[in-house]
Amino acid sequence: MMDVILFPYRIYVLLVFVLSTLIVFSLILFVKLFSEKNQSLMVYKISNKWAKACMALFFIRVEIKNKENITNEKAAIFIGNHRSYIDSAAVFYAIPKNFKPLGKSEFGKIPIFGWVYKSVAIMVDRSSPYRRARSLKLLKRQLLRGISVNLFPEGTFNMGNEPLLPFFDGAFKMALETETVIQPYIITGTQQVLHCTSWFRLKPGKICVKYLPPISPIDFLPNNAKALKEKAFSQIQKALIEEGNW
DSSP states (O other), rough: HHHHHHHHHHHHHHHHHHHHHHHHHHHHHHHHHHHOHHHHHHHHHHHHHHHHHHHHHEEEEEEEOGGSSSSOSSEEEEOOOOOSSHHHHHHHHHHOOOOOOEEEGGGGSSTTHHHHHHHSEEOOOSSSSSHHHHHHHHHHHHHTOOOEEETTTOSSOOOSSSSSOOOSSSHHHHHHHHHOOOOEEESHHHHHSOOOTTTOOOOOOOEEEEOOBBOOSGGGGTTOOOOHHHHHHHHHHHHHHOOOOO
């Protein structure tokens, strides 16, 4: 019954998404053709405005908590939990500095949107260790340029009954190799807004992004990525349990 009631809303969302994607496609194409200076920053600003406009038009409210915890470092490795497709939009809404996310290569195959997505994200192909390592190398290059990155260290959607899936090592090895601060956060409410089992189950609601205290890699140098990973995992898991809406 609820799906029938929400059907017109979802058609509206699809139309808005397609139209806004075409607009963003045109803007990013213009930036890439005519402006080489600060290209990455301009693409980020377009993506940030796009995410905020879509959330408003889709009647999804995004609350950002504990902004004071966001590191003052120019570049940081943002990491958080992952439960829904809409997590990526929430991240572009909430991260207040230029960054590049690590994105699934499958999204790059979608007409028009895929080109936009590849312009915004560093694509990861998980079909081989070599290709995964290459993606992390590209992210590391962004950090060395002073551009932040965002990863979901669980690697995929968490569809289980625990707050988190085990973390992969990549983000934490990269933090040590570049001496870049880890900026953890939690996202809650996204699975209620858009369940990860379907693209077409979106509904109005509220999403919350809560920033946690940053973690300096200095205490874990030269190569204690395992301890750094365990600290980040524990911090995010504790915050999710306290929030109670994961």
